Amino acid sequence: MRLLDVDATMVTVELTDGPARFHALWLRDNAQDGASRHGNDQRLFDVTDLAEVVTVVAAEVVDGRLVVEFGPDGVASSWDAVWLETHCYDLSGGHRVSGQSANPWTADGLGGGSGPHRLAWVDSDDPAAWADTTRALQRDGVAIVDGLDTGHDGAAIGDVAALWGPIRETNYGRVFHVRAEVNPTNLAFTPRALNVHTDNPYRRPVPGYQLLHCLVASDVGGVTVLVDGFRAAEVLRDEDPAAFGLLSTRSVPFRWSGDGFDLRNRGPLIEVADGGAVHGTIQAVRYNNRSAAPFDLSFDEMAEYYEAFRTFARLLHRPELEYRFTLAPGECMVFDNERVLHGRHGEADPERYLQGCYLDRDWIHGRIVDV
Ligand SMILES: [Fe+2]
Structure with a gap:
């Protein structure tokens, strides 16, 4: 110096x-x-x-x-x-927010090409194995815990959550149930295919992490699709900076109502930290076609915003960004709900049954992992 x-x-x-x-x-x-x-x-x-x-x-x-x-x-x-x-706040170009450890991936690059990091439940009390998994979550935004009990009482998913912190309970319950229901309050609770999305952008704050534990797999369909929203947003910034600029600076509303609740929140589809639209670090992505409320931008911006929105939506379906796999019984996917979009490809078997829950982001991203 x-x-x-x-x-x-x-x-x-x-x-x-x-x-x-x-x-x-x-x-x-x-x-x-x-x-x-x-x-x-x-x-x-x-x-x-x-x-x-x-x-x-x-x-x-x-x-x-x-x-x-x-x-x-x-x-x-x-x-x-x-x-x-x-x-330092006087550097142009490429200055990263301190502590940023995300490493955005394409389908081929996730986990260095070997897919999501895995933690066997029998190893979960090993501090080094826990640290490796926590680091993988901070880096990739997804990991899988396998070898879990498949009892339907919700105990196993609670045990997985407790590796990091307490479950964040919502009006869907402490643990929610992803399976075909007679009168579903949410399209997730049907066998329908689901477009890739982040959960619950209508909550404030948005759930930071999500766990999905497979108890009964589907014989047909029900393939899980994961897309790294950070990577998709970076591709958009490279290919169409004007679209990125709109999606990262204009807030739009999200809403879900039912069962005595009317939940509303708003925010940009792509949230950028220090540095603004041109250089800023991407720190959150929200995308959910089911619960996006009618956009309320000014008349003059609406057509241009829709064009940017559609460009990003198409980008999220590029095969090179889609990591596809089938979650097996006893496997629990842990993923950053403000980064990794998840979806279901194909009509699932009505018997398919997953249990899910949420965790606040800080229990994972706030951890100092130097074991
Ligand atoms: Fe979901």
């Missing part, structure tokens, strides 16, 4: 990726000295405690650390190059 320029309002340093500017106020707000930060890394002051005009009084690089003295409060702080690179 090398100091390039200093004035009262900012500091410019040379980082690995090039020059980076940092505002005086931003640096002061992120001061690391003992009066500014507790040992637990939580900030000890509020932004209103800082002077109206914060200035840089002096700055230098000493032993690989940027040292800055601020005015008017006289506080001094230092940061190493790794910290500054991790939090």
Whole structure:
């Protein structure tokens, strides 16, 4: 790290990726000295405690650390190059949000070509096996736990969920049942083929993870289709940036009603984190043709939005993005419901029976896995 320029309002340093500017106020707000930060890394002051005009009084690089003295409060702080690179906000192009570990896949590339990572239930109490599976979920957004009991009491799926955290109960119950019903409240509860989708975009928050445990397989049909929505969104951004721009910046409504509930939420089909539509990291995809409510964009944007929507929908059906397999009894698929779209190809046997549940995303993505 090398100091390039200093004035009262900012500091410019040379980082690995090039020059980076940092505002005086931003640096002061992120001061690391003992009066500014507790040992637990939580900030000890509020932004209103800082002077109206914060200035840089002096700055230098000493032993690989940027040292800055601020005015008017006289506080001094230092940061190493790794910290500054991790939090740098002055890099164009390709800067990734720190902690982002997703590795978007095509059908051939999932799990390095060998399909979803698998965890045998008998190995589930082995910390290394658990860590491998958690890492696979953070990276690929899907894994399979196999060798499970196929009793219908819901115990097995609860045990799988408990590897990471408590089940997030909804109005569908703690565990929901995917099988043919006489009066289904949801098309999932019929033998019909299901277009690829993410579940429950009408909830707030949207369920972060989903588990589907196969108890009875289908003799015909009922093939599972998985599509990495992050990969599909990246393809859209490459091929049709204008469509990507619309789908990532315009919110649309989702709705489900029944059984005494009227659930509504809204959001963009493609949610982008820091960096905006051009460079930003994709952090969520919502797509569900069954529960998309009537779009409510302005009249002037509606035709163009539909064109973008249709382009993305067609892209989701490209064979190279579709990972197809048949879930066998005793296998439980665990997947990121804000990333990996799932569907059912072909009319399933009415006897087919899966149990499902949801988990909050943080139980998996918030885990530090360094075992
Ligand atoms: Fe679903």
